[in-house]
Amino acid sequence: MKRTLLLLRKDALVLRRSPLLLAILLAYPLAIAILVGLVASYASAKPRVALVDEDNLPPTVVIGGHRFHVDRTIEQVSKNVKLVHLSSEQAAQQLKTGKVVAVVTVPPGFIATLKEMVRSPKLEVELSQGTISSRVEQQVQALVYSLNRKLQRAYIGTNLHYVTLILNGGTGSLLGQQFNVLGMAKSERLLRSMPQTPRVRKLEDFIHDARLALANTGDAMRSLANPIGLQRTDSRGRTWVLSANVQAYALALTITFLTLMLAAGSLAAERDENVIGRLARGLVGLGHLVWAKVALAAAVALVLGLAIATAFGVIIEVGGVTGGEPWHRLPLLVLGLLLAGGSLGALGALLGALAREARSASLVALLVVLPIVFLGLIPSEIVPPAGWASSLLPFTHAFQLFRSALFDLSPWGEVAKQALWLLVLGGIFGALACRGARRLLA
Amino acid sequence: MSSEQPLLAARGVGRRFGQTTALEPVELEILPGDALALVGPNGAGKSTLLALLAGALEPSTGGIDRRKGVRVGWAPQRPAQYGRLSARENLELFARLEGEAEPEEAAAQLLRDFDLPGKASPSADLSVGNRQRLNLAIAFLGRPEVLLLDEPTAALDPEQRRRLWERTTALPEAGGAFAFATQNLDEIERFADRVAVLRDGRLIFTGGIDEYDRTQTDTLFA
Numbered sequence: 001m002k003r004t005l006l007l008l009r010k011d012a013l014v015l016r017r018s019p020l021l022l023a024i025l026l027a028y029p030l031a032i033a034i035l036v037g038l039v040a041s042y043a044s045a046k047p048r049v050a051l052v053d054e055d056n057l058p059p060t061v062v063i064g065g066h067r068f069h070v071d072r073t074i075e076q077v078s079k080n081v082k083l084v085h086l087s088s089e090q091a092a093q094q095l096k097t098g099k100v101v102a103v104v105t106v107p108p109g110f111i112a113t114l115k116e117m118v119r120s121p122k123l124e125v126e127l128s129q130g131t132i133s134s135r136v137e138q139q140v141q142a143l144v145y146s147l148n149r150k151l152q153r154a155y156i157g158t159n160l161h162y163v164t165l166i167l168n169g170g171t172g173s174l175l176g177q178q179f180n181v182l183g184m185a186k187s188e189r190l191l192r193s194m195p196q197t198p199r200v201r202k203l204e205d206f207i208h209d210a211r212l213a214l215a216n217t218g219d220a221m222r223s224l225a226n227p228i229g230l231q232r233t234d235s236r237g238r239t240w241v242l243s244a245n246v247q248a249y250a251l252a253l254t255i256t257f258l259t260l261m262l263a264a265g266s267l268a269a270e271r272d273e274n275v276i277g278r279l280a281r282g283l284v285g286l287g288h289l290v291w292a293k294v295a296l297a298a299a300v301a302l303v304l305g306l307a308i309a310t311a312f313g314v315i316i317e318v319g320g321v322t323g324g325e326p327w328h329r330l331p332l333l334v335l336g337l338l339l340a341g342g343s344l345g346a347l348g349a350l351l352g353a354l355a356r357e358a359r360s361a362s363l364v365a366l367l368v369v370l371p372i373v374f375l376g377l378i379p380s381e382i383v384p385p386a387g388w389a390s391s392l393l394p395f396t397h398a399f400q401l402f403r404s405a406l407f408d409l410s411p412w413g414e415v416a417k418q419a420l421w422l423l424v425l426g427g428i429f430g431a432l433a434c435r436g437a438r439r440l441l442a
Numbered sequence: 443m444s445s446e447q448p449l450l451a452a453r454g455v456g457r458r459f460g461q462t463t464a465l466e467p468v469e470l471e472i473l474p475g476d477a478l479a480l481v482g483p484n485g486a487g488k489s490t491l492l493a494l495l496a497g498a499l500e501p502s503t504g505g506i507d508r509r510k511g512v513r514v515g516w517a518p519q520r521p522a523q524y525g526r527l528s529a530r531e532n533l534e535l536f537a538r539l540e541g542e543a544e545p546e547e548a549a550a551q552l553l554r555d556f557d558l559p560g561k562a563s564p565s566a567d568l569s570v571g572n573r574q575r576l577n578l579a580i581a582f583l584g585r586p587e588v589l590l591l592d593e594p595t596a597a598l599d600p601e602q603r604r605r606l607w608e609r610t611t612a613l614p615e616a617g618g619a620f621a622f623a624t625q626n627l628d629e630i631e632r633f634a635d636r637v638a639v640l641r642d643g644r645l646i647f648t649g650g651i652d653e654y655d656r657t658q659t660d661t662l663f664a
Contacts, residue, residue, distance in 0.1 A: 006538055010524065017526040017564060274522040277498030278580070281516060283539040441499055442459060 003284050007292035008299070011266055015296075025258065025304065032254045032308060034315065049081045049140075050091035052105040061111055063154050073147065095128055102127045104140060114151070156221045163217045184211050247312055248403035249377075251305050251333075252340070256373060256395050258304060259297035259341050261365040263348025267293045267433075268361035271440045286437040293352070294345040294430055301341020302334060309333060309406075332405040332415065339419050340398035343426035347394060350429050353436035397421040448473050449512050449588050449619055454504030455494050457487075464490045466644045467503050472588060476619035477611065479634035486640040488623035489519055492590045495621070515586030519593050519623070521577035525566030529558045529576050532565055533583065540584030552579040555609070557602070571597045578606060587618040594622060595629065607633055630654075 015022060057070045074083055083104075086094065091103040105124040113121035125140050165172045169183020182190075188207045194200050270276045270289060280286060309330060348365055355361035376395040380387020390396040401418035404411045448471035456467040465487040472478055472495070480488040493499040495506060496516035508514065523532045533549035542548040553560050556579040558572060565576055574597040581589060589610055595603045610620050611633060624630060630637060630651070637654040639647035647654075 003539060006535065010527070010535055013531065014524060014526040273524055274518065274520050275524060277493060277496070277518060278516065278522045278536070279539070281497035281514070283536070438500065 004288045004292045004295060007284065007289060008295045011292060011296045012299070014266075015300075025300065028254060028258065028304075030307070030311060032250050034311065035250075047081050047101045048099065049083055050086040050094060050100040050103040051083045052086060052088050052091050052103060054088065054108050055106045055110040057106060057111065061115070063115055063151065068150065068154075073150075095126060098128060100128075102137075102140065104143075156218070159221060160218050163214055167211060167214050184214070245403065247309070247406060248399050250312065251308055251337075251402045252376070252395055252399035253373060254308060255301045255305055255337070255340055255398065256344055257369055259301050259344040260348040260351070260369050260372075261362050262300060263293045263297040263345040264352035264355065264361040264365040265358045266296060267349045267352030267437070268355055268440070269358040271356055272358045276440045280441055286440075287434045290346075290349045290353070290430060290433045290437055293349045293433075294342050294426070297345020297348060298338045298341035301344070302337045305333065305337035305341075306330065326406050329406045329411075332411065333402065335419065336398070336401040336405045336415070339422040339426070340394060340401065343394040343422040343429065344398070346426045346429035346433055349433035350436055353433050353439055356439055356442075391421070392425070394422055394425050397425070446473050447509060448507070449476075449509050450495055450514065451507040452491065452495060452504065453507055455491070455501045455506060456503040457490050457494060457499060458502045463643050465494070465640075468645045470495075470638060470645065470648065472619050472621055474617050474619060475614040476621070477614050477633055477635045478619070478621040479630045479637045480621060480623040480640060481625075481630060481637060482640035485642075487643040488640055489592050490643075491640065491645075492516070492592050492621065492623055493518065496590050512588060513584050513586045514588045514590065515581040515584065516590045517578045517581035517592060517594055519596075521573045523565050523573070523576055523580060526564050528562045529553060529565050529568065529572070529579075530560055530562075532576060533579060536580045537583050542583060548583060552582060555579070555582075555605070557605075571599060571602070574598060575602060582609065587613070587616075589613055589618075589620040589622075591620065591622040593624055595624075595626065 015025075051074070059069065059071050061068050061070060081102075084100065086100075086103075088105070091100065091105075094100040095103050103124075103126040105126075107122065107124060110121045110123075113119055123140075123144060125137070127137055162172065165181050165183070167184050169181050169186045171178060171180055173179070184207050188204060188211070191200055191204045191207065267290065270279065276289075279289060313327060351365050351368060352358075352361040355364045372390075372393050372395045375386050375390040375393065376399060378386040378390070380390065397418045401415055401422065404414035404418065408414060450472040452468050452470040454467040454469060455465070456463070457465045468491060470491070480491060482488055490499065493516075494501050496514055497506065497508075498516060498518070524535070527535065530549055530553060533552055534545050537545035537548045550560075552558070556575040558575055558579060559568070565573060568576065574594075578591070578594055581591065591610070594606060594610075598606065607629075610622075613620050614635075622629075622633075635651050637647070637649060637651060638645060
């Protein structure tokens with residue numbers, strides 16, 4: 001253990017004396033954190049959408065006896081997108097130049113058609129051809145869905161008003177015409193006061209059945225309007241998936257690249273410096289040498305990982321990204337970083353032992369790391385063999401551990417499972433590296 | 443063969459690198475008081491034999507017997523040290539690994555003895571001669587009883603050569619031994635009392651310096 005620590009201390013000193021490598025080690029995670037932070041901020045930013053009002057929307061509009069506040073509705077939409085009022089020409093120009101990602105046009109006669117409650121008026125939507133267009137389309141669809149729900153309630157209320165009029169009687173209006181309705185209740189009472197002939201009793205029975213049926217009209221209409229209801233419940237899943245995935249991938253990607261190359265290069269460098277023989281002649285076992293590189297990789301992963309998480313956290317806090325950074329989870333991340341760094345370091349040491357020369361080892365590590373990462377990015381549900389192969393490499397487990405440690409509401413089970421995977425893989429790769437390190441003596 | 447127990451012994455030790463045989467199985471003993479010169483043309487297997495005796499290389503055949511508790515120092519032909527560390531840092535690191543009780547003191551002493559710069563500049567920036575001095579100084583850490591030196595004086599100035607031989611020849615007098623590979627016939631005659639001659643990976647002669655015939659050597663190197 002003491003010898004491993006001595007070598008680790010030496011490696012840290014060597015690392016400190018390698019300005020280029022140190023600069024890369026410092027700049028790389030910082031660049032990744034900034035990029036990832038910007039991606040997360042961009043993902044949560046409100047897209048700019050033009051609203052072309054060709055119908056001169058009033059502040060409020062009454063439909064089916066219900067008052068709708070147009071201003072409030074627009075404000076509601078603005079929670080998801082930034083609506084800007086533009087003329088048709090301005091909107092077309094800005095869509096062309098990418099200043100707005102969509103144009104929503106309220107055509108002339110929209111409100112009048114809406115008030116008629118006979119035909120469905122149409123909103124016109126024009127989208128840009130960008131990656132974000134699908135998201136804007138979803139936002140517009142959500143807006144129309146929300147408006148339709150409100151209108152449905154208004155239409156149902158209006159129709160139910162007529163039903164109530166038929167049931168109870170009274171004064172109603174349709175297309176500006178006033179009229180009086182006797183109503184079923186009064187009709188029933190009128191029939192009861194008449195001589196009870198078989199024909200009158202038949203009419204009484206019909207009116208009784210009709211009243212019962214009409215009493216359920218409201219529920220039936222609501223059910224027809226929304227055959228399937230959507231009830232939101234609080235989930236125990238991830239607090240916000242996008243940021244979780246982005247940050248976990250950034251951590252796993254950076255650590256995989258750097259620790260793999262660092263461990264591979266530094267083990268092979270012992271041979272390049274010609275000290276491997278000096279160490280191996282009883283001063284330090286090859287196992288000590290390998291585990292020193294594993295410890296170095298774990299230490300570097302810890303420092304870099306925490307730097308990325310901190311920088312990322314600051315960026316998304318400043319950017320006001322929904323959910324914020326789960327700062328209280330950083331201690332759990334420490335465990336993940338150490339295990340991931342160690343496991344990847346063991347794999348790197350194995351590559352270093354096989355390659356034998358620092359330059360070759362770094363190149364081999366670079367060539368190996370790309371397929372490892374790509375395999376980890378392929379969803380195992382889509383390509384099962386990729387999932388199997390990926391489960392035998394540390395990247396996927398590191399990613400899943402980071403995601404779970406930072407964002408799962410109940411992370412313990414997943415963290416324990418992935419930690420065990422990393423531990424086992426690290427042990428296997430480390431043992432193979434110890435065996436392979438004998439090649440360095442040749 | 444002497445009846446005295448050797449400090450180090452190669453027992454049928456041989457080494458292959460892939461399909462190439464660097465050293466055919468060799469029997470060689472290093473006894474207390476020995477000053478053994480390994481001679482032979484380039485590629486004869488001298489460095490391989492010294493590395494095998496030092497334990498820096500695993501033998502393909504046979505094995506190395508080391509008397510229990512014997513400490514061995516080894517200076518390979520190509521300096522073996524960390525280029526990013528200074529001379530002092532290299533010495534302190536290897537002193538700790540050698541188990542020196544006072545690593546800083548041991549390092550400081552060797553810096554003085556070998557006239558090495560104590561400043562913090564990386565050893566990779568040292569001159570060829572200074573790098574070789576550091577290489578040799580590291581071999582003296584851990585108070586070795588047997589020293590294995592591979593062409594130790596190749597890059598040293600006359601004064602440093604004198605100092606090195608002064609330190610090295612003190613070992614046999616104290617019951618230790620040293621073996622060195624060299625191409626320098628003068629050094630063989632001045633400092634060796636036994637000679638082992640290798641050629642094409644085979645040990646073709648072992649004997650006292652008196653048996654060693656200069657004319658025979660000329661033939662060997664021809």
